[in-house]
Amino acid sequence: MSLKHALLGLLSERPASGYDLLKRFETSLANVWPATQSQIYTELTKLAGSGLITVAAEGPRGRKEYALAEEGMAELRHWLTETKPQRNTRSDLLLRVFFLGVLPPDRARAYLTGLADMSEREYEQLKQLDAAIDWDDDNLSVHGRIALEYGLRFNAMRREWAEWAATQLK
Numbered sequence: 608m609s610l611k612h613a614l615l616g617l618l619s620e621r622p623a624s625g626y627d628l629l630k631r632f633e634t635s636l637a638n639v640w641p642a643t644q645s646q647i648y649t650e651l652t653k654l655a656g657s658g659l660i661t662v663a664a665e666g667p668r669g670r671k672e673y674a675l676a677e678e679g680m681a682e683l684r685h686w687l688t689e690t691k692p693q694r695n696t697r698s699d700l701l702l703r704v705f706f707l708g709v710l711p712p713d714r715a716r717a718y719l720t721g722l723a724d725m726s727e728r729e730y731e732q733l734k735q736l737d738a739a740i741d742w743d744d745d746n747l748s749v750h751g752r753i754a755l756e757y758g759l760r761f762n763a764m765r766r767e768w769a770e771w772a773a774t775q776l777k
Contacts, residue, residue: 610650613640615659615675615683620747622663622674625651634740635751639758654679704772712776719773726766733758 617623617631625648632642642650651673654660659679664672675683700722707715737755742748 610640610642610646611654611659612683612686613642614647614650614654615679615686617747618660618673618675619680619683620745622672624666624670624672626670628673634736635747635754639754707776716773716776719769719776723766723769723773726762726769730759730762730766733762 613632613636614628617628617636623631625644628651629642629644629647632640632647636642651660651671655662655673659676659682660673661676662671663674666672703718707718710718733755737752737759740748740751742752
């Protein structure tokens, strides 16, 4: 996935300014695909230059509202249906687990306990995010809730696994 496709997806719902998109990232995509303000604005410039989005309106202080162009919708649909998702097989977290044997058992156990705690904190943050969002029946809300549920279940599983793994150490 790329920032390009995340922005195209957000703009498929409705036109938005860079600021609006940044806020939507913070409340919907930050746990899936984080992006900074500078990354978003840089990508919007590229997307407009390539004709995938258009500047639908301009406001005070250079504020621009972007809309998805037909070419952008075609690109988004192509990406969704014609390209295979990249399987990210690298995990710094699990690589460390693989080599925990070089640590004394109490330090290895502490690492796993830390993972369980981190997973619990992330789970709670997602629960707070869920409660703070005014969910609607639009596509972004429906699919956003589905993605959020993945994050909740993933963090619950990782917490449970880390607690179990800590009991496996001698």
